[in-house]
Amino acid sequence: MKTLALIGAGPGLGFSIAKKFGQNGFRIALISRDQQRLDKMAEELKTDFGVEAKGFAADIMDRASLVRAFTAVKQAYGFIDVLDFSPGIPLNRYQPTMAVTPESALYEFEFQVMAALTAIQQVLPDMLEKKTGALLFTTGISSVQPLPILANVGIAMSGLRNYLTNLYNELAPQGVFVGHLAIGVMIQPGQEGDPDIIADTLYGIYDRKEQFDTVFPQKA
Numbered sequence: 001m002k003t004l005a006l007i008g009a010g011p012g013l014g015f016s017i018a019k020k021f022g023q024n025g026f027r028i029a030l031i032s033r034d035q036q037r038l039d040k041m042a043e044e045l046k047t048d049f050g051v052e053a054k055g056f057a058a059d060i061m062d063r064a065s066l067v068r069a070f071t072a073v074k075q076a077y078g079f080i081d082v083l084d085f086s087p088g089i090p091l092n093r094y095q096p097t098m099a100v101t102p103e104s105a106l107y108e109f110e111f112q113v114m115a116a117l118t119a120i121q122q123v124l125p126d127m128l129e130k131k132t133g134a135l136l137f138t139t140g141i142s143s144v145q146p147l148p149i150l151a152n153v154g155i156a157m158s159g160l161r162n163y164l165t166n167l168y169n170e171l172a173p174q175g176v177f178v179g180h181l182a183i184g185v186m187i188q189p190g191q192e193g194d195p196d197i198i199a200d201t202l203y204g205i206y207d208r209k210e211q212f213d214t215v216f217p218q219k220a
Contacts, residue, residue, distance in 0.1 A: 001052070003077040005029045005070065007060060007119055008087035009038060013138070013187050015045075016199035017084055022051025024203065026082070029073040030055045031066075060087060060115035070122035079130065080123045082206065085116050086138040089153055097151040108156040112139075116160055120167075124176070131175035134206050137164055138198075141184035144215065161213075168212040179205040182215045192217055 004021045008014045009030035018028045022045060030038045030053055038055020045051040054076060058069035073080060089111070095104050120135060127133030141147065142154035143161040161180060168178035181202050185193035193216075201216050 002026045002081040003029060003073070003079065004082045004084060005031060005073055005080045005119075005123065007031045007066075007083070007085045007115070008138075009041060009055070010088060011041070012088065013086055013195040013198055014088075015041060016195035017086060017202060018045055018053060019049050019051060020196070020199040020203045021082070021084075022053065023049060024207075027051075027077060028053040029077060029080070031058050031069050031073075032087075033057060033059050060118075061110060063114070063118045066115065066118050067122060070119070079126055081132070082134045082136060083119055083123045084136045084138075084202070085119055086136075087111065087115070089140075093153070094150050095152040097148045100152045100155075104152045105155050108153050109159065112153075112156040113160045113163070117163075127176045128171075128174055133175075134177040134179065134209070135164075135167070135171075136179045136181070136202060136206060138181045138183060138202065141182050141215070143180075144182045144213070145184075165212065177206070177209045178212060179209070180213050181205060182213070184215055185217060 004026045006018055006028055009032045022028050030041055035055055035057035042053040042055050045053045056069040056072050058065045060066055139157040142150040143157035146154055164178055164180050171178055187193045187195055198216055205214055
């Protein structure tokens, strides 16, 4: 059975991603800060959907904590076939252009870019050795289209996408896939941004491995 390590395991998109991959033959390593919530999520996935999952608590702003979580995942499951990096950003952290400060920009850079780099370092050497694996990332639309109301997060998201583009080009010949999904709607059940639909899109990116960049929703 393959293993997905999911950073950003929560009740919205994270749960939908875990469910989608789990129903396609993956066991899920759930990574976020609250072990109690992770345990509850793992039990729900198992009881309601037959998905094997286990929680590994870590704060992505604490790199040592994140490294320890990945060490525990490897001890429990062995090789990590897919890393998904999808941490949520609360609306109250968004800042428009003229309100951005060095501190708020740096926080988002640490939250997204540095955490992503730390996570990648935990799985990529093994993937390169086996010449297989996938690194999946979700960001907001400001990673590809600058939006003044999302200025601080856009700095980090666009920087992360820049790095991932290079990583995609470097790793493709070595058997490791990198996929990026930029979400351009509010994530809300029953709406255009239904998390189950987004999770279906992300799984399709992984399953087809045809392109690096995808924007959701696709416009005709």
